[in-house]
Amino acid sequence: MAELQLKSRRFRAEREADWRRLERLLEKAEARGPSKLSKDELLAMPVLYRQALSSLSVARAISLDQSLISYLESLCTRAYFFVYGTRTRLGERLAAFFLHDWPAAVRDLWRPTVVSTLLMVVGAVVAFVLVRADPDWFNAFVDPQMSQGRDPTTSAAGLRETLYARPDAKDGLSVFATFLFTHNAQVALFAFALGFALCLPTAGLMVFNGAVLGAMLAVFARHGLGFELGGWLLVHGATELFAIAIAGGAGLSIGWAVVFPGARSRIDAAAETGRRAATAMAGVVVMLLVAGLLEGFARQLLRADLVRYAIALITGLAWTAYFYWPRRARR
Known part of the structure; x- marks a missing residue:
């Protein structure tokens, strides 16, 4: 010793x-x-x-x-x-995320994102047809708290007023935007988090989310306000629905990896797919924040239908170009 x-x-x-x-x-x-x-x-x-x-x-x-x-x-x-x-410094890391990591993750998820979008479209079409044929179907798709007086019993004048009412600045549009951001973030996070359960809960949530939109559109279309509702929704919906579709695609990709892991174990397949999906979801939060600001401010302050559609078109094209425009591979 x-x-x-x-x-x-x-x-x-x-x-x-x-x-x-x-x-x-x-x-x-x-x-x-x-x-x-x-x-x-x-x-x-x-x-x-x-x-x-x-x-x-x-x-x-x-x-x-x-x-x-x-x-x-x-x-x-x-x-x-x-x-x-x-x-790397914080600024460099953020730049790498927005310039490379996030767009690359979304591009890798383009197939499940398309499936997620189609599921929402199917839900919207089915709900629209059912509510147009029988308005009683409306309550099966839309919660009364969510509709906020926009239901089949509302008159055309009442529905129009909800589309163009300008709230008092003292009402706190920022509070309204924060509420909507929280609600939309919950939908997106549930769509992502439930994907591991063999894709079924995520698919159902995408269909139901589309059904809510289809039911609302049917109510307004009965009074000839379908075009006006489209502008009211899309001024923020172009960003919001895109974000939810990506979140649904991220959830579906994880569920698909669990069901069909290939040569990998199910845990390894889910972990590998989950890392890519988590990167996409981090950016989805940013998109929902932008959508919440557009919902709480731009939609309420801009009441011209064509202006609303123009903003929707610009934001939709901007997100599409940002994610899918060809770019050099990162070194």
Whole structure:
């Protein structure tokens, strides 16, 4: 035992100066950033790291005391992330996300996104046909709290007033936008989160979401206000529905990976697909925020139908170009 302690002290005495120098450089870089290191210090860092790594290998081989091995393991781990780790600033990371990561994730999900969109269209068409044939179907698709007085019993004048009423600024349009953003975010998150259950809950949610729109459109169309309702909805819906379709596509992709994992295990397939889908979902939150602002402000302040449709067209084309316009692959 005494021989081992002597060997450990001699080993430390011969190399400790280099370990301490490496530790000081790491503390300086961690506290003030790598840019504060001089040129000589930057060049010395990988040399000191390799020396510490060699010392750790020797210490393990000759079974020196555990405290020394633990110290060297911690030191080498810190140095490894400095020497070989990728260091990006917050601004650079955000730029990479918006310029590359998010659009790439959405492009990879284009097939399930198309399926999600078609499911909403089917739900809208079915609900529209049913409500036009029998208005009593309306309550099966739209909750009274959601309709807010826009139902088959409302007169044409009452429906028109809901489309063009200008709220008092004191009512707090920002509060209204926040409420709608929260509601739409819940729909999108449920569509994503429920996808693992073999796609069925997500598919059902997409159909039901479309059915709500179809039922509302049928009520307004009975009074000749279908075109006006389209502008009222699409000024924010071009962004909102696109976001929900992407969220539904993300959920469907995870469910599909669980059902058909291929050569991978179901857990591995779901995890791999889930990482890509999660990147797309992070951007969906941004889209829903934009939709909430358009709903709470632009739609209420801009009452001309053609202006509303113009904004819907511009935002729809902008999102489509942003996601699917060909671009150079990221290095």
